[in-house]
Structures are given as structure tokens and as C-alpha cells.
Amino acid sequence: MEKRGSAELLGTDQSNSKNASSDSLNSDSKSSSLNSKMGQESESWEKASHSKSFSSSSTSTDNNIVSALEAKKDNQVKNLSGGDTGPPLLNGERVQGIAHEVTYLCPYSGPARGILSVTNYKLHFRSIDRETPYVVEVPLGVVSRIEKVGGASSRGENSYGIEVFCKDMRNLRFAHKQENHSRRDVFEKLQQYSFPLSHKLPLFAFEYSETFSENGWNVYEPIAELKRMGVNNDMWKISKINDTYSLCDSYPAVWAVPAAATDEDLQASASFRSRGRLPVLSWIHPESQATITRCAQPLVGVGGKRSREDERYVQLIMDANAQSHKLFIMDARPMPNAIANKAKGGGYESEDAYQNAELVFLDIHNIHVMRESLRKLKELCFPTIDEARWLSGIESTMWLKHIKCVLAGAVRIVDKVENHKTSVLVHCSDGWDRTAQLTALAMLMLDPYYRTVLIEKEWLSFGHKFQQRIGHGDEHHSDADRSPVFLQFIDCVWQIMRQFPNAFEFNEHFLITILDHLYSCRFGTFLFSSERERVQEQVKQRTVSLWSHTNSQLPLYLNPLYRSGTNYQLVLMPVASMRYIKPWKSLYCRWNPSMRQQDPVYQRTRELLVLKEQLEKQLEEGRREQASRANRAITSPAPPRIHSPVHI
Numbered sequence: 001m002e003k004r005g006s007a008e009l010l011g012t013d014q015s016n017s018k019n020a021s022s023d024s025l026n027s028d029s030k031s032s033s034l035n036s037k038m039g040q041e042s043e044s045w046e047k048a049s050h051s052k053s054f055s056s057s058s059t060s061t062d063n064n065i066v067s068a069l070e071a072k073k074d075n076q077v078k079n080l081s082g083g084d085t086g087p088p089l090l091n092g093e094r095v096q097g098i099a100h101e102v103t104y105l106c107p108y109s110g111p112a113r114g115i116l117s118v119t120n121y122k123l124h125f126r127s128i129d130r131e132t133p134y135v136v137e138v139p140l141g142v143v144s145r146i147e148k149v150g151g152a153s154s155r156g157e158n159s160y161g162i163e164v165f166c167k168d169m170r171n172l173r174f175a176h177k178q179e180n181h182s183r184r185d186v187f188e189k190l191q192q193y194s195f196p197l198s199h200k201l202p203l204f205a206f207e208y209s210e211t212f213s214e215n216g217w218n219v220y221e222p223i224a225e226l227k228r229m230g231v232n233n234d235m236w237k238i239s240k241i242n243d244t245y246s247l248c249d250s251y252p253a254v255w256a257v258p259a260a261a262t263d264e265d266l267q268a269s270a271s272f273r274s275r276g277r278l279p280v281l282s283w284i285h286p287e288s289q290a291t292i293t294r295c296a297q298p299l300v301g302v303g304g305k306r307s308r309e310d311e312r313y314v315q316l317i318m319d320a321n322a323q324s325h326k327l328f329i330m331d332a333r334p335m336p337n338a339i340a341n342k343a344k345g346g347g348y349e350s351e352d353a354y355q356n357a358e359l360v361f362l363d364i365h366n367i368h369v370m371r372e373s374l375r376k377l378k379e380l381c382f383p384t385i386d387e388a389r390w391l392s393g394i395e396s397t398m399w400l401k402h403i404k405c406v407l408a409g410a411v412r413i414v415d416k417v418e419n420h421k422t423s424v425l426v427h428c429s430d431g432w433d434r435t436a437q438l439t440a441l442a443m444l445m446l447d448p449y450y451r452t453v454l455i456e457k458e459w460l461s462f463g464h465k466f467q468q469r470i471g472h473g474d475e476h477h478s479d480a481d482r483s484p485v486f487l488q489f490i491d492c493v494w495q496i497m498r499q500f501p502n503a504f505e506f507n508e509h510f511l512i513t514i515l516d517h518l519y520s521c522r523f524g525t526f527l528f529s530s531e532r533e534r535v536q537e538q539v540k541q542r543t544v545s546l547w548s549h550t551n552s553q554l555p556l557y558l559n560p561l562y563r564s565g566t567n568y569q570l571v572l573m574p575v576a577s578m579r580y581i582k583p584w585k586s587l588y589c590r591w592n593p594s595m596r597q598q599d600p601v602y603q604r605t606r607e608l609l610v611l612k613e614q615l616e617k618q619l620e621e622g623r624r625e626q627a628s629r630a631n632r633a634i635t636s637p638a639p640p641r642i643h644s645p646v647h648i
Contacts, residue, residue, distance in 0.1 A: 087117045087124035087137070090522075092207040095119050097189040099182040103158055103175040104136060107383035108593050111158060116174060118189040120196075121204045121522065123164065125174070141204070141521030142166045143194040145477040148187060149173065162187055165477070167470070167519050169378050170591045197473035205524045205543040216525075216547025217540040220456055222254045228449075229284050231256045235320035236281060236291075241266055245532040248276035250432065250463030252531045256281035258316035265316070268309030272299055274346055277431045278310075279317060282439045282458060283446065288323045288421040292413065294439050294462070296431035297331075297338070300347030311353055314425065318356060323421040327357045330413055330426045332434035335361040341429060357425075362409035364434050365402065367469070367483030373399045374484045381588045385595065400581045406434075407492050408576035410441035418446060418571050432464050433485045441492055448569040451504045454493070454514075459486065463530040472521055490515055494584055499574045502563045507605055510557035512587055517546055560608040 086095065095117055102116040104125050112134045114127035123143075127134040144167045150160035158175035162183060165171050176183040192199045226238055237259040242251055247270050257266060257280055269278040277296035284291045298310065318327040331338055331348050338348045338361065351359055376397040386393065394400060416422045424442075428434035440458040444450045459466075466472070468481035490511050497504050497511075518526050524543025528534050574580070589595035 087119060087122065087126075089119065090121060090208060090210065092204070092209040093119050093121045096193060097185055099176065099180070099186050101177055101180060102182070102186075103161075104134070105158055105161075105173040105175060106134070109134070111175070116186060118186060118193065120193050120207060123172075123190065136172065138164070138166060138172065139520040139522065140190070140194040141472060142168050142516075142519045143190070144471075145475070146187065146190050146194065148183065149175075152178070154178075162190070164190070168516070169382050169588055171382065191475070195473055195475035198475040203473050203521045203527065205521055205527060208522055208544055210544055210549070212544070212548040212552070214548055214551055216545030216549070216551065219545075219547050220461075222252060222457065222461060225457060226254075226256050226281075230286065231281070231284065233259075235259055235289060236284065239263075239266065245530075245535075248278065249532050250275055250530045251277060251280070252457075252461040252463075258313075258320050260316050260319070261313060265309060265313050268307065269313040272307035272310040273297070273431075274299060275430050277463075279314060279425055282426075283443045285417055285421070285446070288321070288417075290321050290323060290417045290421050291317065291423045292417060292439055292442055293317055293423070293425045294431060294435050294458075295425065295427045296435075297341060297346045297427055297429050298349055299345055300342060300350070301345045302342050304347075304350070306350075306353050314349075314354055314357065317425065318423060321421070321423045324423065325356055326422050327354075328416050328422055328424045329354070329357050329359045330362055330409065330424055330438065331359060332362045332364045332409060332426070332428040332438060334363045334365065337366065346429060360412070362405065362412070362434075362438070364405050364409060364428070364437075366429075367433060367485060368480065369398075370402060370485065370488065371483045373397055373402055374487070377588060382591060385589065385592060394583055400578065400583065403488060403491055403495060404576055404578055404581045406437050406488060407441070407495060407574060407581070410438050410445065410492070411573060411576050413438060413442040414445045414571065414573060417442070432462065433469075433483070436462065436464050437485065437489045437492070440489060441496075444493065444496065445572040445574070448503075454506065459489075460525070461531055465529040466518075466526050467529040467533075470519060470526070472519075472527060486518060487515060491584055491587075494587075495581055496572060496574045498582065499580065500572050501559075501561045503572060504559055505562045505564075506557050507559040508586065509605065512590075513557070515587070522546075523549065555609055556606065558605070558609050560605055560612055 089095070097118045099116045102114060102125070104112045104114065104127070106112055112127040113129040114125055114134070117124040122140055123138045125136040143164055145165045147163045149163050154160045160178050160183070161173060161175035163171060163173045176186070192201060196203055223238060232238055235258065236256050238254060239257045240254055241247055241263050242255065243253045245253065247267065266278060270276040274296035279293045279295040282292045282294050298307070299305065314327065318325070329349050341347055349357065349359055351357060377399045380393040380397060413424050413426065416424050426435050426438050436458050440455055443455060443458070464486065465481070466486070469483050469485055471477065471479060471482055494508060494511055497508065517523060521527070523546035524539040525546040527539060527543070528537060534540070585595055
């Protein structure tokens with residue numbers, strides 16, 4: 001498989017501390033990337049597995065396989081704490097405070113007494129009252145808010161302490177002894193380093209100083225990706241009109257537009273679109289030339305304002321597809337919401353103004369509805385699950401219905417492009433939330449390339465508001481801009497993987513890892529909300545790319561069921577029905593021990609991949625031996641037709 005350098009992936013593994021149980025995303029997590037080259041597994045795989053022969057009857061061999069993989073430790077983690085009870089530290093990580101005689105109130109296994117450490121990257125707790133130490137680690141970027149529990153007059157054991165609310169579906173409570181006076185210092189340190197921007201401190205990504213052999217910032221190159229899709233051609237061209245981000249500050253510096261469009265056309269269209277986000281190319285069909293383009297809503301307003309220039313520009317997009325003289329405009333919003341946006345100066349395209357265009361509303365709700373839905377889902381899944389109301393509870397959250405709506409919208413786009421050979425223009429209100437979900441999912445279904453590399457251009461380059469939606473380093477947890485937009489996208493990818501288990505080269509564990517490091521603030525990849533902001537903050541020069549870190553651990557994230565043959569390279573058309581949409585329990589319920597599989601899927605996956613590698617080598621050796629025998633048979637003289645008798 002050839003190297004792919006036009007899209008990015010990320011991943012880490014959750015590794016348990018030696019001789020310790022873990023209830024966390026461990027900070028010395030092993031990591032992998034599926035972005036530059038899924039086909040690079042051979043070299044790194046041999047190093048991980050040591051190519052030992054496989055014995056199907058030996059249990060110890062299975063253990064050796066896993067041990068061989070786990071022996072490939074993350075060299076970034078240095079135990080600089082100087083003692084057995086201190087946390088392992090990354091390069092650039094420093095202990096900011098330690099509290100003794102703290103009790104972690106685990107909702108599953110009961111209280112555990114131990115030592116709590118706070119660094120500039122994570123919260124680390126290690127029990128001292130159990131034969132097998134119990135370890136909890138939480139990157140502080142995962143923390144949503146921190147509250148004090150109890151006061152000076154509190155009575156009763158474990159009634160005085162701190163509760164930590166996390167973005168990954170869990171809450172942690174730690175009890176302190178009042179006489180130790182440790183709570184205030186721990187609370188202040190947690191506040192400081194969980195929300196560094198609110199305290200005029202840098203995010204940990206700017207202090208993390210590990211170096212890698214490969215610079216992950218160079219993996220994605222927009223011009224190379226456009227050329228892979230066939231741009232420049234007679235109908236589409238690469239434009240650098242935004243190279244200083246002056247036309248649209250949330251768009252990348254480079255994009256593709258119709259070849260017939262002038263700079264004046266682009267400027268006029270940008271002035272009529274919300275946030276200046278004019279229609280630009282996301283994907284082009286290699287055969288029909290039908291396209292997926294993305295933009296923001298038109299600034300129609302209550303007066304029904306029109307822009308002849310924008311109408312002409314949209315017509316150029318339609319004309320670039322010789323297979324069809326029609327354009328579908330997929331508005332992600334429910335129709336009432338789109339109408340309501342007219343009062344704010346926005347709105348939607350009139351079919352009278354945009355001739356030969358058909359407007360379709362996809363009924364995907366806004367960020368506020370999604371945030372409330374996730375809140376209900378968290379209440380259902382953590383800390384305990386009521387078996388009697390699990391199904392009714394899932395239904396009441398509306399989460400699966402929202403996932404279904406996003407998937408159904410993407411399927412409609414795929415159907416128009418693939419089956420009807422018609423170009424599609426996608427937008428929501430500002431074009432950086434629901435629009436990114438739809439275009440990215442549609443491209444994942446249409447193009448097998450995106451099933452071995454998970455695209456980053458539709459999210460990072462085209463300005464999804466990661467800073468506002470996630471709230472990196474910001475203590476304002478109730479901010480109305482917070483929303484699980486990217487989480488929904490990853491959930492949709494998982495739903496598609498369930499229906500097409502042979503079509504994706506990455507596995508479920510890889511998707512969970514993406515979400516873990518979406519919050520962690522260890523890498524610069526998901527920081528800030530646009531390419532322009534990352535350039536201004538010199539993110540590439542001052543932080544480590546997640547892709548630099550993850551490329552070294554590829555085997556952890558390979559899907560053993562993946563098949564690269566022609567039959568598995570077709571367009572995917574998942575069934576967007578509630579009968580097929582399932583709750584992602586291994587993500588949303590993973591902190592509950594009763595919901596975990598006894599045999600972790602990712603561990604079994606690693607074993608299967610080692611076995612697959614070894615069997616493929618045996619098959620290749622058998623083929624070579626067979627070919628060698630055939631060659632010898634051709635060159636050797638024919639045996640005599642009459643054999644001499646054997647004399648005994």
C-alpha cells in the first residue's frame with residue numbers, strides 16, 4: 001500500500017500501570033496513527049511482534065504476543081518523580097502539588113486511601129491501602145469543572161473534599177481530612193492547571209517538549225490532497241485568494257473553486273454568506289465529476305435579499321458537472337430554524353433565485369439541543385446504570401435519534417452524488433458544525449481513501465470551532481458554545497463501522513483514542529478554532545503534533561477484519577434506521593466495570609493481528625516454495641517411464 005500524505009489520523013492507547021488497576025486515560029498511553037500510511041505496518045509490526053512462530057495450543061504464546069507488543073514502551077514517559085508514589089512525568093511535565101491521606105470515593109469498588117498529585121498536565125491518584133495499588137489518572141484538559149464538597153461544619157467520614165466533573169462522562173470525588181488543610185491547595189492547583197487560559201498560563205501542549213523522528217505537522221498538505229482528487233482540471237482550480245486569511249478568516253489559505261470563477265466572484269459570494277464562508281470544494285467524484293461543496297447560510301434576512309453574484313457563482317458550481325444540470329442544496333437545519341434565522345439576517349436559498357437548484361432540509365438540530373442530549377446521556381450512564389430503565393432512558397436522551405439524523409443526511413448526500421451524479425452544496429448556519437459532520441461522513445462513505453485515513457481537512461482546516469465547542473483551558477463550563485459536535489461525528493463513524501466491519505483499516509479503540517486526545521491538551525492538533533489562529537499562535541513550531549506521537553504505535557489500531565480487495569472498496573450506503581443505530585457502550589459506559597468486556601476488544605485485536613501477520617508470512621513462504629518446485633519441475637529432465645524394480 002502506498003504512502004498517503006494528504007490526511008491525518010491520531011490515536012493513543014490506554015495502558016495500565018504495572019501491578020496497578022487503572023480507571024483513567026493513562027498519561028503514558030501508547031499511541032498510534034493511521035494517517036500517513038496504514039501500509040507501514042510491516043516494519044513496525046515486525047519490531048512489535050518479533051515474528052515468533054504461533055502455537056495454537058499454547059496459552060503462554062498468547063501472553064507472549066501481548067507482551068511483545070506491550071514491550072514497545074512509549075519512550076516519552078520519564079519517571080522523574082524520584083519515588084514509587086509519585087506520578088510518571090512527561091517531558092515538560094512538573095509536579096505542582098501533592099496531598100497525602102486523600103480518599104478516592106470510587107462509585108464501584110468503594111473508598112481507596114492514597115496520595116493525590118497534581119501536575120501541569122494531569123491529576124494522579126495512587127492508593128496505598130490495597131495490595132494491588134489502585135491508580136486514577138486524568139489529563140486536566142478533560143476536566144470540565146471542579147467543586148468543593150462540604151465545609152468547616154461538615155461531619156461524617158468522607159464528607160469534606162473535592163468533586164471533579166469531566167468531559168468524558170465521569171465524575172471523580174476525593175475526600176480530604178479537614179485537619180490536614182490540604183483541600184484548598186489541591187483545589188487551587190486543579191483550578192489553575194485545568195483552566196490555564198483563565199489563569200493566564202499556557203496550555204500544556206506549549207510546555208510538552210518531546211521530539212520525534214517524524215514531524216506530524218507535515219503529513220497533511222492541502223495542495224497534494226486537491227491534486228489527488230484531480231484538481232486542477234478544466235472545471236476546477238486551486239485558489240490562493242485567501243492566503244492571508246483576509247477574505248474568510250475561518251477558511252484555510254488554499255481551496256478549490258470553479259475554474260470559471262474570478263476573484264471578484266469569490267469576493268462577492270463571500271460578502272453574501274455568513275462569516276464570509278462562500279461555497280468551496282470538499283470532494284469531486286473521479287468519474288462523474290459531481291461534487292460536494294460546503295459553505296454557510298446566505299444573508300437573505302427578513303426582506304428576502306438576493307445576490308446576483310452569489311447566484312451566478314452557485315451556477316458555476318452546477319455547470320462544472322457536465323453529467324447533471326441540477327444542484328441539490330442540503331440545508332442541515334430543521335426548516336423552522338432556518339426560517340427563524342432570517343430574523344438574524346440569515347436564512348436559506350430561494351429556489352426561484354437559484355434556478356435548477358432543489359433545497360432540502362435535513363432536520364439536524366443545533367448545538368444547544370445536542371449539548372442537552374449528551375447531558376442526559378451522561379446522567380443515564382454514570383455512575384450507575386438502572387437496568388430497568390436502560391432502554392427507555394436511552395430513548396429519552398434523544399441521542400440515538402440525533403445520530404440517526406446526521407447519518408441519514410450524509411446518506412442522502414451520497415445518494416445524490418453517486419447514484420444521481422448530481423452535485424450537492426451543503427450548509428447549516430455558519431458552516432462549521434453540522435456542515436463538517438455531513439461532508440466528512442459523505443466523503444468517508446464515497447471514497448475508500450478516507451477509510452484508511454480519517455480526514456482532518458473538513459474539521460481543522462475548514463474551521464470547526466474546537467476551542468469554543470470543547471473549551472480547552474477555559475473554566476466557563478456553562479458556556480453556551482460548548483457542544484459535542486465532533487463527538488457525534490466519531491459516533492457516526494462507529495455506527496458505519498458496525499455495518500461495514502471489513503471496510504475500515506482502523507478499529508474502535510482508535511476512535512476512542514481520538515476522543516480522549518480531543519480533550520487532553522497534550523498536543524497542538526485540536527487547539528484553537530481555525531488555521532489562521534494556529535498560524536498566529538505558531539502551533540506547528542511550538543507544539544507537538546498528535547500525528548508525530550501516534551505514528552509509532554500503528555499495530556494497536558489496525559482492524560484485523562479489514563479487507564483491501566475490490567469488493568471492499570465500493571461506496572458504503574449504511575442503513576440510517578433506528579433499528580441499526582446502537583448506543584456506543586464501550587465509549588459512554590466504559591468507566592463502569594460491570595459494562596466492560598472481560599476480554600478487552602483492543603487486546604484481542606492485537607493478538608489477532610499478530611496471528612494474521614504470521615499466517616500471511618506462512619502463506620507467502622508456501623507460495624514461494626510452490627513456485628520453486630514448479631520451476632524445478634520445468635528445468636529437470638523427465639523421469640523414466642519404466643522404473644527399475646526395487647531389490648530387497
